[in-house]
Amino acid sequence: MSAPCVDVELTTQTGEVIKFKVSALENVSILELFEDAGVRSPFGCRVGTCGTCVVRILEGADLIDGVRQMEEDTLARIAQSEGSPTRLACRASLKPGARGKLVLEKVIIR
Numbered sequence: 001m002s003a004p005c006v007d008v009e010l011t012t013q014t015g016e017v018i019k020f021k022v023s024a025l026e027n028v029s030i031l032e033l034f035e036d037a038g039v040r041s042p043f044g045c046r047v048g049t050c051g052t053c054v055v056r057i058l059e060g061a062d063l064i065d066g067v068r069q070m071e072e073d074t075l076a077r078i079a080q081s082e083g084s085p086t087r088l089a090c091r092a093s094l095k096p097g098a099r100g101k102l103v104l105e106k107v108i109i110r
């Protein structure tokens, strides 16, 4: 595994701020990066349909790959369009070779 090159800061659903470093590995979702770092974050389907894993991107959106149709449809359905961009942690991945800082906030789905 290559040296960690992205500093991640996640504000969890309870308001706790967790900081960790990750490597930008191809086809590894942000949810999987959370899990590899020992960070527990809610999820459901893991395929982009339930919306449970949604996070708001407060900084570093340019480090993340593009939104595909299923994710776009789910984000539209759960109406998370206000403010900073949102992504599904189970579908979004860091771009290969990404370096920098990624600041995320867990969005609570009601």
Ligand code: FES
Pocket (backbone or CB within 6 Å): 043, 044, 045, 046, 047, 048, 049, 050, 051, 052, 053, 054, 074, 088, 089, 090, 091
């Ligand atoms: S876990 Fe269901 S959309 Fe991500």
